[in-house]
Amino acid sequence: MKNILLIATGGTIASRPTADGLLPQLLAGDILRCVPSLAGLCHVDALQLMNLDSTNITPDCWLAIARCIREHYDDYDGFVLTHGTDTMAYTAAALTYLVQSSAKPIVLTGAQKSIYSEDTDARRNLFDAFLAAQDDALFGVLLVFDGRVIAGTRARKTRTKSMNAFSSIDYPDVALLREGRILHYIREDKPSCAPVFYDRLNPRVFVLRLIPGMNPDVLGLLLSRYDALVIESFGVGGLPCYEQEDFLCAVRAWSDAGKPIVITTQVPHEGSDLYVYQVGARVAGTPGVLQAQTMTVEAVVAKLMWILPQTYDLSEIAALFEAPVAHDLLLFS
Numbered sequence: 264m265k266n267i268l269l270i271a272t273g274g275t276i277a278s279r280p281t282a283d284g285l286l287p288q289l290l291a292g293d294i295l296r297c298v299p300s301l302a303g304l305c306h307v308d309a310l311q312l313m314n315l316d317s318t319n320i321t322p323d324c325w326l327a328i329a330r331c332i333r334e335h336y337d338d339y340d341g342f343v344l345t346h347g348t349d350t351m352a353y354t355a356a357a358l359t360y361l362v363q364s365s366a367k368p369i370v371l372t373g374a375q376k377s378i379y380s381e382d383t384d385a386r387r388n389l390f391d392a393f394l395a396a397q398d399d400a401l402f403g404v405l406l407v408f409d410g411r412v413i414a415g416t417r418a419r420k421t422r423t424k425s426m427n428a429f430s431s432i433d434y435p436d437v438a439l440l441r442e443g444r445i446l447h448y449i450r451e452d453k454p455s456c457a458p459v460f461y462d463r464l465n466p467r468v469f470v471l472r473l474i475p476g477m478n479p480d481v482l483g484l485l486l487s488r489y490d491a492l493v494i495e496s497f498g499v500g501g502l503p504c505y506e507q508e509d510f511l512c513a514v515r516a517w518s519d520a521g522k523p524i525v526i527t528t529q530v531p532h533e534g535s536d537l538y539v540y541q542v543g544a545r546v547a548g549t550p551g552v553l554q555a556q557t558m559t560v561e562a563v564v565a566k567l568m569w570i571l572p573q574t575y576d577l578s579e580i581a582a583l584f585e586a587p588v589a590h591d592l593l594l595f596s
């Protein structure tokens with residue numbers, strides 16, 4: 264039997280009703296007791312790292328989770344992380360950058376209903392997460408939800424209430440879980456080297472969603488407070504040039520300050536391509552302007568936070584950003 268460590272961090276799965284609404288209160292042991300069938304699957308140890316609604320998760324929490332995995336890495340065959348669904352995709356992306364080349368599965372899961380609710384999805388998701396965590400063919404950071412195994416860099420919460428809350432964006436599910444069995448859609452060689460752990464993140468990353476008529480002055484206001492900017496632009500990507508107001512000047516100020524701007528799209532699928540339209544091509548050549556291409560916004564944010572402590576050099580930032588990590592960037596050949 265494999266040894267799996269449960270790291271509990273809160274979320275609806277661990278919530279109880281209070282006068283003010285649901286609040287994570289159940290501990291790792293309470294959660295485990297609700298799924299007695301796990302005893303026949305693997306040996307489980309449990310650790311309560313925090314107990315938060317995932318709205319309150321911060322980059323410091325991601326570092327704490329990565330540190331916890333590092334401290335226990337050699338003692339376990341896999342890890343299950345229970346987590347709120349609201350920011351689970353960000354945590355999955357962040358852990359992918361903080362713990363690289365892991366040959367062991369690091370599986371995030373949660374639920375839309377508390378594990379104490381009668382109609383909960385928590386018991387199934389938890390069992391499935393352990394099934395994935397003890398599987399010989401799976402590795403790296405994965406998200407398990409509603410019978411699906413999703414790569415940590417491709418996940419997004421796409422439904423607020425339904426049980427199928429997560430989607431894999433522009434990438435196939437890694438595997439399917441049905442009645443205690445796994446169907447692998449994607450089989451890859453496990454990393455043969457030792458895992459690489461990182462212990463720094465720079466949280467000074469801002470995401471700006473463009474709306475028609477936005478004043479580019481906002482970029483100047485953000486410049487002193489943030490070290491990287493992600494602009495969710497329209498369609499395949501571009502920045503407006505109104506009569507008196509040109510985003511290009513505001514973008515150059517970031518470039519002159521040695522701070523990167525990543526242009527992505529607010530369209531849910533198929534990514535950006537700044538070179539299609541003049542509104543994109545005219546900004547694409549500015550030093551420090553990068554584009555997300557096929558990366559999700561969650562992955563872009565986490566990747567920038569991971570890159571920024573490593574270098575101030577814009578071309579090195581670009582090289583790191585454009586180097587694919589665990590399917591975050593899908594390249595056409």
Ligand code: ASP
Binds near residue numbers: 315318347350375
């Ligand atoms: N607000 C909750 C959380 O993210 C939602 C959930 O877990 O489903 O912690």
